[in-house]
Amino acid sequence: MNHTNTNPTAELLLDGARYSLPILIGSEGERTIDIRQLLDTTGYTVLDNGFKNSASCTSRITYLDGNKGILRYRGYAIEDLAENCTFVEVAYLLLHDELPNQKELDDFRTLLADFALLHEDMIHFFDHFPASAAPMSILSVMVNSLVNFYPEMSNNPCENIDIIACRLISKIRAIAAFSYKMSIGEPLIYPRHDLTYVGNFLNMMFDRPVRPYTVQPEVERALNKLLILHADHEQNCSTSAVRLVGSSGGSLYTSISAGINALAGPLHGGANEAVIHMLEDIHADNNDYMKYINKAKDKNDPFRLSGFGHRVYRTYDPRGTIIREACDEILKTLDLQDPLLEIAKNLEEIVLNDSHFVKRNLYPNVDFYSGIIYRALGIPTTMFTVMFALGRLPGWIAQWKEMHEDKSTKIYRPRQLYIGSTYRPFIPMEERG
Ligand code: CMC
Numbered sequence: 168m169n170h171t172n173t174n175p176t177a178e179l180l181l182d183g184a185r186y187s188l189p190i191l192i193g194s195e196g197e198r199t200i201d202i203r204q205l206l207d208t209t210g211y212t213v214l215d216n217g218f219k220n221s222a223s224c225t226s227r228i229t230y231l232d233g234n235k236g237i238l239r240y241r242g243y244a245i246e247d248l249a250e251n252c253t254f255v256e257v258a259y260l261l262l263h264d265e266l267p268n269q270k271e272l273d274d275f276r277t278l279l280a281d282f283a284l285l286h287e288d289m290i291h292f293f294d295h296f297p298a299s300a301a302p303m304s305i306l307s308v309m310v311n312s313l314v315n316f317y318p319e320m321s322n323n324p325c326e327n328i329d330i331i332a333c334r335l336i337s338k339i340r341a342i343a344a345f346s347y348k349m350s351i352g353e354p355l356i357y358p359r360h361d362l363t364y365v366g367n368f369l370n371m372m373f374d375r376p377v378r379p380y381t382v383q384p385e386v387e388r389a390l391n392k393l394l395i396l397h398a399d400h401e402q403n404c405s406t407s408a409v410r411l412v413g414s415s416g417g418s419l420y421t422s423i424s425a426g427i428n429a430l431a432g433p434l435h436g437g438a439n440e441a442v443i444h445m446l447e448d449i450h451a452d453n454n455d456y457m458k459y460i461n462k463a464k465d466k467n468d469p470f471r472l473s474g475f476g477h478r479v480y481r482t483y484d485p486r487g488t489i490i491r492e493a494c495d496e497i498l499k500t501l502d503l504q505d506p507l508l509e510i511a512k513n514l515e516e517i518v519l520n521d522s523h524f525v526k527r528n529l530y531p532n533v534d535f536y537s538g539i540i541y542r543a544l545g546i547p548t549t550m551f552t553v554m555f556a557l558g559r560l561p562g563w564i565a566q567w568k569e570m571h572e573d574k575s576t577k578i579y580r581p582r583q584l585y586i587g588s589t590y591r592p593f594i595p596m597e598e599r600g
Pocket of ligand 1: 217403433434435436437438463464470471472473474475476477478479527529532533534
């Protein structure tokens, strides 16, 4: 099915010459001007800081309408997937463009179970990180190292995508849980065959020889939902990093490792951790919301309200809406109170009614409420962005696969507008002032 056509054109008048640029129309009616021949035909490049206006590829994976607050994976509404699927089903959907039937799902699960162990030699790596090491940096190092343990995956990666994807999706879970256990000095808990993907993760995180852990279905459901909501988000910063490294011929592991590093930044996935610190600060400041609101408005202060704003959404982030409801649900189910939830709701209320933020279309994003759920599940703040990475992994793999299968893929190599010195003659050392 080809969703693009090239009927309409845009006319460009440059230096007295007229150029006709094709307009491509996506399957949801989105329009983009095709400038792929622009440099060759006109000698001009375009300047687009942060790629705010540029489509870096065509994609069939995720559709997002930032004005209407719509998010769909492979055509399915995020609300339906979050309500009715497990994370593993959604991972399959992202990779294969179809929801799995029972047999496909069983086979996929078997692969996940078969690949669940981490090579024992890799476990020694954890010993050499300082106790203060950031879990995201450990995650990226460990994922990058997988290429040395499983080099065969570099051959025809897309032909064996289930094997490669399941290996990575399964092992990243062990890396995440083991790094947590090592950080608190507890023995590692290995995956069990009788638990689901998400149930296993919870067990690997919280089971202790002295106090066996029982996976609560509500907790498992909440975590499934969170991971589904994070599973893909078209060409965001980390996904673009994955595609960029992959475009040079980099292996899947290397590309994903780059994505993990991109995700760690506080403007991207790292925002979920930053939100909790911000809410804790407000709490410690006797709920002095205005102090933070004013800082966020101050042009001379780099402070931003973590968990607000988005490059694409100009309305509620649909993921944020689902997570906000899930917060209330899980706290009630677990009979927990979290003062930060009240603070978060109050802050949201203030922001949504303040003309400064209204003018800038600032709404809570996916990271604003997710931390409250992670806290309720017992996941430490330092691990929040790792949780995001766990969720985003199927999306990264699907995007990497799509890029490899797309014949029009080229190495990512943007241009620049040079504004430095023009030619100047070399100055020998003795003549330099
Ligand atoms: N707090 C205060 N002001 C903000 C915020 C915020 N969180 N976000 C944007 N603005 C203002 C910004 O100062 C600018 O104002 P002005 O026009 O007066 O200069 C205007 O809104 C537009 O901001 P921008 O930086 O041009 O927007 P962007 O599309 O480049 O950045 C963003 C998007 C997500 C990086 C930004 O909104 C932000 O820094 N948010 C806080 C961090 C965050 O929550 N990140 C998670 C994003 S969603 C999940 C993910 O990607 O991981």
